[in-house]
């Protein structure tokens with residue numbers, strides 16, 4: 001026994017150091033949580049709705065944006081849906097109205113929002129965030145049609161379908177990613193935030209990405225753009241923390257949507273409906289909130305944080321790169337399969 005300890009002194013010392021670090025890490029986390037709960041507790045967030053409230057959703061025709069729209073309609077909010085495709089916008093509007101009426105007919109599914117639900121208004125607007133720099137049409141529409149905006153969901157986002165290195169030729173330009181992911185969120189908040197501040201109520205959901213926190217090689221411009229969204233969201237939350245607003249930075253890891261080539265649903269990849277339901281129910285406080293929106297995404301976030309704090313951020317970035325590389329292979333294989341069937 002003694003000779004075993006002698007021989008493996010270095011290994012034991014390393015394990016003891018790691019164990020000690022781990023316990024310190026957990027204790028510090030618990031102490032900080034208690035401190036925050038005691039001294040920095042924000043007011044509880046209330047889903048205010050008197051039947052005249054509007055929710056504005058960008059990129060509302062698919063994936064997370066569509067689900068946000070659908071579930072906010074179930075909560076009784078009027079919707080302004082912004083997307084780039086007129087037909088898809090019209091179909092989205094009809095689908096949501098249809099789902100609302102089905103829900104209203106099923107008596108046992110009725111909830112307290114049903115009265116407001118049946119009188120919901122849905123407006124649509126065609127706007128391509130990748131090419132438009134003039135937001136005056138949205139400004140005009142918002143000012144003349146929507147008198148009480150309670151919710152803004154900055155959801156629109158774009159990325160490379162196949163992750164790749166920075167200087168390789170790609171189907172969408174870096175400028176396009178910057179326009180859709182950065183300029184859109186900034187301009188929409190410029191247009192809408194002041195009316196929320198005047199009314200002393202409102203919810204802004206800025207859809208970032210977990211990649212923004214941990215950096216994703218092969219998706220560099222995308223994750224950098226999401227890091228901008230996250231920083232902007234947190235700064236504004238602090239600037240307006242006494243104005244009754246809730247400003248949420250949402251960090252999904254992976255959701256099965258068009259953007260992720262409809263990745264197989266598994267514990268880390270929910271469908272958009274489950275993801276959005278869980279994300280909306282995680283909004284509990286006014287002020288600034290950072291949420292992943294889904295239990296397994298929080299688990300992945302904690303895992304990355306722990307690896308970063310023990311092994312350094314570079315280790316996490318390499319780990320994320322290996323995940324993205326595997327994902328890239330999967331998407332390429334899928335594209336080749338579709339090509340062989342002449343489906344793309």
Ligand SMILES: NC(=O)c1ccc[n+]([C@@H]2O[C@H](COP(=O)([O-])OP(=O)(O)OC[C@H]3O[C@@H](n4cnc5c(N)ncnc54)[C@H](OP(=O)(O)O)[C@@H]3O)[C@@H](O)[C@H]2O)c1
Pocket residue numbers: 058059060061062063064065082083084085088127128129130131155156157158159180207208209210251252253254255256257258259260
């Ligand atoms: N899915 C994920 O795993 C994941 C992970 C982290 C973060 N996110 C973020 O979540 C948000 C939603 O992603 P998603 O997965 O739901 O994406 P999605 O399924 O590709 O849907 C994107 C939506 O944005 C619209 N859109 C795209 N480019 C546009 C443009 N230039 N102008 C106007 N509308 C445009 C799309 O319109 P069309 O219907 O016309 O294409 C669609 O309605 C994005 O900000 C994304 O970065 C997603």
